[in-house]
Structure formats: C-alpha cells, structure tokens
Amino acid sequence: MAAWLKDRKPVRTQPKLWVETMWLVESREPLVFTRTIELHAGLNIVWAKESASNDASGLASAGHGVGKTSLCLLLRYVLGDDAPAIATLRSKAAGSFPKGGVAAKVHLDGSVWMVFRPYGLYSHSMAAQCESLEQLLDGAAPNDFDGYGRALEQFSIGRLAARSLPGTNQPLEWRHLLAWCIREQRTRFDGFYHWREGEGLGFKRSRRDPPLLVGSVLGLMDFELDRLLREIESNQKQVEQCKERIPELERAPAFALAHADRQLRLRVRAEEDEPVFTTTVGESVESRVQAALQAAERDESQWELEVVQAENVLAEEQVRLHELTKARDLAKLDSEIARSLVDAKQDDFERLTKARERLAGLEGRCDPGNVEFSACDYVQKNKSAVNMTWFQDGRQAKVDATMLAERYKVKKGLFDGTEKTVYNQEQLILRMKAELRRVRVRIATSESARTYLKQSWDELQLKHTQRSQGGDTAELVAARKQLQGLETALDSLRAAEVSRRSQQSSRVDAIKSLTGTVSTRLLGAEGHARFIPGHEVRPFEVARGGEAYQVLEVLLGDIVCLLDSVVSEASNHPGFLVHDCPREADMSERLYREFFLAAAEAAEQLGKDGAVPFQFIVTTTSAPPEELSGAPHVILELAPGDDAALLFKRQLAPELTGFDLV
Numbered sequence: 251m252a253a254w255l256k257d258r259k260p261v262r263t264q265p266k267l268w269v270e271t272m273w274l275v276e277s278r279e280p281l282v283f284t285r286t287i288e289l290h291a292g293l294n295i296v297w298a299k300e301s302a303s304n305d306a307s308g309l310a311s312a313g314h315g316v317g318k319t320s321l322c323l324l325l326r327y328v329l330g331d332d333a334p335a336i337a338t339l340r341s342k343a344a345g346s347f348p349k350g351g352v353a354a355k356v357h358l359d360g361s362v363w364m365v366f367r368p369y370g371l372y373s374h375s376m377a378a379q380c381e382s383l384e385q386l387l388d389g390a391a392p393n394d395f396d397g398y399g400r401a402l403e404q405f406s407i408g409r410l411a412a413r414s415l416p417g418t419n420q421p422l423e424w425r426h427l428l429a430w431c432i433r434e435q436r437t438r439f440d441g442f443y444h445w446r447e448g449e450g451l452g453f454k455r456s457r458r459d460p461p462l463l464v465g466s467v468l469g470l471m472d473f474e475l476d477r478l479l480r481e482i483e484s485n486q487k488q489v490e491q492c493k494e495r496i497p498e499l500e501r502a503p504a505f506a507l508a509h510a511d512r513q514l515r516l517r518v519r520a521e522e523d524e525p526v527f528t529t530t531v532g533e534s535v536e537s538r539v540q541a542a543l544q545a546a547e548r549d550e551s552q553w554e555l556e557v558v559q560a561e562n563v564l565a566e567e568q569v570r571l572h573e574l575t576k577a578r579d580l581a582k583l584d585s586e587i588a589r590s591l592v593d594a595k596q597d598d599f600e601r602l603t604k605a606r607e608r609l610a611g612l613e614g615r616c617d618p619g620n621v622e623f624s625a626c627d628y629v630q631k632n633k634s635a636v637n638m639t640w641f642q643d644g645r646q647a648k649v650d651a652t653m654l655a656e657r658y659k660v661k662k663g664l665f666d667g668t669e670k671t672v673y674n675q676e677q678l679i680l681r682m683k684a685e686l687r688r689v690r691v692r693i694a695t696s697e698s699a700r701t702y703l704k705q706s707w708d709e710l711q712l713k714h715t716q717r718s719q720g721g722d723t724a725e726l727v728a729a730r731k732q733l734q735g736l737e738t739a740l741d742s743l744r745a746a747e748v749s750r751r752s753q754q755s756s757r758v759d760a761i762k763s764l765t766g767t768v769s770t771r772l773l774g775a776e777g778h779a780r781f782i783p784g785h786e787v788r789p790f791e792v793a794r795g796g797e798a799y800q801v802l803e804v805l806l807g808d809i810v811c812l813l814d815s816v817v818s819e820a821s822n823h824p825g826f827l828v829h830d831c832p833r834e835a836d837m838s839e840r841l842y843r844e845f846f847l848a849a850a851e852a853a854e855q856l857g858k859d860g861a862v863p864f865q866f867i868v869t870t871t872s873a874p875p876e877e878l879s880g881a882p883h884v885i886l887e888l889a890p891g892d893d894a895a896l897l898f899k900r901q902l903a904p905e906l907t908g909f910d911l912v
Contacts, residue, residue, distance in 0.1 A: 254771045255855040258764070258817045260863045265291055265825030266359055266405060266815070268865035269325065273353040274898060275366070278387055284347070284899055287321075287886055292853035292862035293846070295878065296321060296869040298888045316888040317897020318869035319435055322830045325867070326432050328354040328365050330402050331425055333449045335434075342902040344369040353383050359405040363398055364391070399424075409822050410466045412476040417483035418454045426451055426463055432828040435869075439804045439832050442789055461786050468811065469757055469820030470783055478747045485740045492733040499726040507713040511535075514706050518542055526714065539707045546700040553693045560686045567682065571675045578668035585665040588658035592651065751783075757820055758783050764817070765790060765810050771848050772806065772841065779806055805832055805845055809852075816856050816863040825864040831871060843875050850878055 268291050274284040298316045323339050343350065351368035364386040366376045377398035378391035385391040402424045407413055414421050429445035436447035443460035445451070453459040465471050471479070515522065518538035528536045716723070762781045769779030769792065778793040790807035792799045808827055815823035846868070853862045873879060889895035
C-alpha cells in the first residue's frame with residue numbers, strides 16, 4: 251500500500267465527532283434491543299448485499315429496502331436532526347416498536363454522551379454524559395438533552411469566525427453543517443453544495459450561503475474577512491439601490507412636467523392641443539391661468555365689500571338686540587313687580603323695585619345729547635315719574651286688587667311681546683353671522699385656490715425652463731454623487747478583501763495541495779483535480795467531463811475536507827462523514843473501488859496505536875473491494891429476503907407494487 255499521505259501529520263488522535271455504538275431499541279421496559287451496531291473511527295461500510303439467488307425478484311435482488319437509508323436517517327436523528335424524512339421513518343418504526351427508539355454513544359469534542367431518541371411522537375428524547383445507556387434510561391443520570399443540543403451547536407458553529415451569514419445575518423446552525431456531513435442518497439451526489447432533496451435547510455440564499463458556510467468551516471474566513479464580506483454585501487446593496495434610483499430620477503423631470511401640465515390643463519379647462527404659453531392668436535394655458543387669477547381677484551374684492559356691508563348691518567342689529575334685550579328685562583321686572591302687588595308680597599316688591607331702578611340707571615353716555623345718562627334731564631325726569639307711579643301703585647295695591655290683577659295681565663303681555671321680539675332678533679343675527687361666515691369661507695377658499703393655481707403655473711414654467719436648459723435636478727446630482735462615493739468605497743473594500751485573502755493563501759495552498767494528493771491517489775497523475783476557493787457550484791473540479799467525474803468531484807471534495815480536518819488546526823470540520831450509496835449515483839466500478847481503498851489507506855496512514863482521527867461511514871449495494879469486504883471495515887451486512895438481515899429485522903410497512911421502502 252503506497253504511503254501517499256506520508257507527508258501529512260495528524261494534529262489529533264480522534265475525530266471531534268464520532269459515533270461508537272448505535273442501539274435500535276425495541277422496548278425500554280424491559281430493555282430489549284432489536285439490533286446493536288458497533289462502529290469505530292476510520293472507514294465503516296454498511297453493505298446491503300444483493301441476493302445471490304436467481305429466483306429472487308428484481309426488487310429483492312437489488313439490495314434495496316433493507317435499511318441503508320434508514321440507518322443514515324437514524325444517525326441524523328441521534329445527532330439532533332428532526333427533518334420531515336426522519337419524522338416519516340419514526341412514524342413507520344413506531345407502528346412496529348411503539349415503545350422503542352434509537353440510542354447511540356456519541357463522542358463529542360472529547361466528551362461521551364449517551365443519547366436516546368424515541369420513535370413515538372409522545373415520548374421524550376434523553377441525553378446525558380454517563381458511562382452506560384442503562385444509566386440514562388433508568389434515570390440514574392439526569393436528562394440533559396437540551397445541554398446535548400447546545401454542545402452540538404457549540405462544538406461546531408460556536409467555533410466559527412462568524413455565527414451568522416454576511417448579507418442576511420441569518421444565524422448558522424448545527425443542522426446546516428450536519429447536512430453536509432451526512433449526504434443523502436436522493437441528491438444523487440450531483441453537486442457539492444446539494445445536501446438535501448425536498449427538505450430545505452432554511453438558507454435565504456440557496457446558491458450563495460452554502461459556500462460561505464463551507465469556507466468558514468474550512469478556516470478560510472477569519473473575523474476580519476467576515477467583517478469585510480459583510481461591509482461589501484451592505485455596500486453592494488446600497489450601490490444596486492442607488493443604480494435603480496438614478497434612472498427613475500432621470501425620468502422624473504419629464505414625468506413631473508407631463509403630470510403638472512395635465513393637472514393644470516384640467517384645472518383651467520384647457521384643451522390638449524392648446525399651447526402652454528400665450529401666442530398671438532387663440533387661447534393658451536397661460537392666458538386661461540391669468541384669466542382665472544383675475545376673475546378670482548374680482549370675486550374676492552366683491553365678496554370683501556359684501557363682508558364689510560354685512561358687518562355694518564350686523565353691528566346695527568346687535569345694537570338693536572341690546573336695546574330690545576334691555577326693554578325685555580325691564581318688562582320682565584315690571585311684570586314681576588305687578589305680580590308681587592297682586593300677591594301682596596312686600597319683600598318681593600321692594601327687591602324687584604330696586605332691581606328695576608338699577609337696570610334703568612342707564613350707565614354710560616347718551617349719544618343724542620352727548621352727555622352722561624346721569625346728567626340727562628330727560629332720563630332723570632322720566633325716572634322720577636316712573637318711581638312716583640310705582641309708589642302710588644304700592645298704595646293702590648291695598649285698595650283695589652282687581653285693578654292690580656288687570657295691570658299684571660297687561661305687564662305680562664308686554665313682557666311676552668318683548669321676549670318674542672328679542673328671540674326673533676337673535677335668530678336674525680344668527681342667520682346674518684352664518685351668511686357672513688359663508689362669505690368669508692368663500693373668500694378663503696378662493697384665495698387658497700388662486701394661490702395654488704399661481705404656484706402650479708410658476709412650477710410649470712420652472713419645469714419648462716429646466717427642460718429647455720437640459721440641467722439635472724439637485725436630487726439627481728446628489729444621487730450620482732452618492733453612487734460615485736459608494737462605488738469608490740466598494741472598490742476599496744474589495745481590494746481589502748483580495749488583500750486579506752492573499753494573506754490566507756497558505757491555508758488555500760494547503761487545501762489545494764491536499765486536493766492534488768487525494769486526486770492523484772484516486773485518478774493518477776493525469777487526474778488534474780483542483781480546489782477553487784469561493785466557487786458557488788464546483789469548489790472541487792476534476793478536469794474531465796462526464797457524470798462519473800461530476801459525482802467524483804463531490805466525493806473528492808468531501809474526502810479532502812475530511813482529511814484536512816485531521817491535518818489542520820485551522821479546520822472546523824468535525825472529522826465525521828456519512829455517504830449513502832454513492833455507487834448508485836452512476837460512478838464507475840473502478841473509481842468506486844479506488845474511492846474505498848483511498849479511505850481505508852487514509853485511516854491506516856493517519857491513525858496511531860489503533861486510534862483514527864476521522865470517521866467515515868458509507869452504505870453501498872455494490873460489493874466493496876475484496877480486501878475491505880470483511881471486518882473491521884464492514885460493520886453491518888444487510889440483505890433482502892430475510893427478516894433477520896433487515897435493519898429492523900422486519901419490514902416496517904407492507905410491500906406494494908412500485909413502493910420504494912427506505
């Protein structure tokens with residue numbers, strides 16, 4: 251066996267993650283195992299043998315439906331995955347083993363975890379750092395399944411330079427890395443970054459995000475490079491937004507001019523074929539605007555005159571209301587005084603008489619005589635006469651009650667008349683005020699419309715001037731200046747990224763060198779495989795066409811990353827890899843044989859004292875090379891046609907025509 255890895259020195263003796271034992275638990279109480287699978291570090295082959303009988307059906311003879319993919323799904327399950335495909339398998343298994351589940355002894359970053367996960371939906375998953383599975387299932391070791399989940403996240407994603415993806419800030423999760431470490435058969439190994447079929451990993455950018463994750467896991471991205479990538483992503487978005495905005499700003503003046511022209515024509519009722527500016531003959535938008543402005547000014551002047559006239563009339567009516575109100579109040583007191591005489595209430599008479607005297611005091615000036623009311627002979631004479639009459643009325647009240655009652659009736663009638671007159675006057679004033687408000691609103695509305703019309707015309711003139719001069723708007727000039735600044739900053743960031751990546755050239759060179767070493771072992775010196783860091787589709791490329799080489803690129807890349815985790819401290823790869831039937835992806839028999847032999851040789855050359863620093867599990871329906879067809883490399887043989895040779899030692903679902911069992 252050629253020592254093709256003799257120049258590679260391992261930096262660890264065990265994988266960061268590997269599974270030592272898996273138990274298919276039939277029942278927890280009592281504890282019964284369906285099957286116990288002993289695994290080890292290094293190459294582990296699960297061989298689904300094809301039937302040797304010529305009488306076997308095509309389905310049975312093909313080695314399908316025996317449990318290869320189910321085993322891979324159970325590995326994912328004990329490592330924290332809960333994908334829909336796993337839920338489907340659990341549902342089938344729970345039908346046959348309602349109290350069962352899958353358990354595993356997992357070595358995680360130097361610690362040993364016992365893990366149990368049930369098939370049924372209503373049982374709880376369990377995990378603990380303990381020596382035996384019985385301790386976990388009996389409750390001797392406290393359940394810490396949440397701690398197990400955190401440990402998986404911490405040993406994988408927790409060590410990366412960044413725990414989120416630049417550009418989207420989407421948090422990275424252990425399940426993203428696990429999808430790469432356990433490739434499923436349904437993807438047919440058709441692309442290095444195609445890890446799951448139909449399940450989805452939740453990446454917001456299915457093309458860009460997996461390469462970023464792989465680059466970070468391989469140690470090709472440090473904190474500074476991650477910062478630069480995030481700034482580049484942010485600036486790139488700003489550049490794209492600015493570029494999208496500039497054409498809009500360039501078209502905006504024409505759109506704004508057309509819109510302003512259309513709105514103004516509608517406002518002044520101008521036809522579409524009328525010119526904007528005044529010409530020697532015919533109507534124009536300008537002439538209609540000027541006519542509308544002049545008409546509005548004339549209307550406003552007329553309404554202002556109406557307001558002045560209405561205010562004068564209103565003032566006169568308010569004076570009249572004041573006089574009528576005073577007369578009504580006097581009539582009311584006269585009526586109440588007469589009533590007090592009828593009722594012979596001396597206290598009311600005296601109180602009301604004094605109130606009337608105060609009301610009739612006429613404080614202020616007499617306008618006709620231009621003197622104070624207190625100095626007006628006419629007022630004082632009539633006031634004395636009234637007082638004398640009231641005194642005589644007081645004496646008469648003791649003699650003739652009938653006359654007093656008649657007088658009260660007359661006074662009451664006078665009061666009712668004055669009160670109605672006051673009410674009518676108040677209503678008249680209210681109507682006048684309402685009309686005055688309407689005229690004022692009409693003036694304000696006209697002024698607002700006239701101002702808006704003038705502004706619209708001024709803006710239209712300005713837009714025509716700007717268009718004729720061909721000048722850019724201030725907003726467009728600012729946007730172009732902003733774009734120039736953003737592009738300059740983006741160029742600087744990209745230059746910094748190139749410089750930073752060049753500083754990491756030793757890491758890239760190491761992976762390139764290892765790629766050449768592995769490809770030479772698999773293909774010979776003429777293989778010409780290479781590593782292309784940052785490529786979004788084919789980071790590992792074999793310079794030959796054909797589907798077989800396309801599949802080989804995936805296998806080559808995975809093996810290189812697996813071995814790199816052994817020989818490089820910079821790698822964050824867990825040193826754990828599972829391939830589900832890569833042979834069925836149409837790789838040639840010779841390449842498939844060399845693929846197995848290379849993995850076995852790597853385990854022997856990089857191992858020390860029986861300890862191998864990686865774990866590689868492969869399921870296959872094709873026979874492995876003769877030298878690898880027994881222990882310790884083949885850890886499980888499955889076969890169709892015999893229940894004891896099935897993974898669960900029974901069929902989990904009835905066989906149906908065209909039904910492909912996992």
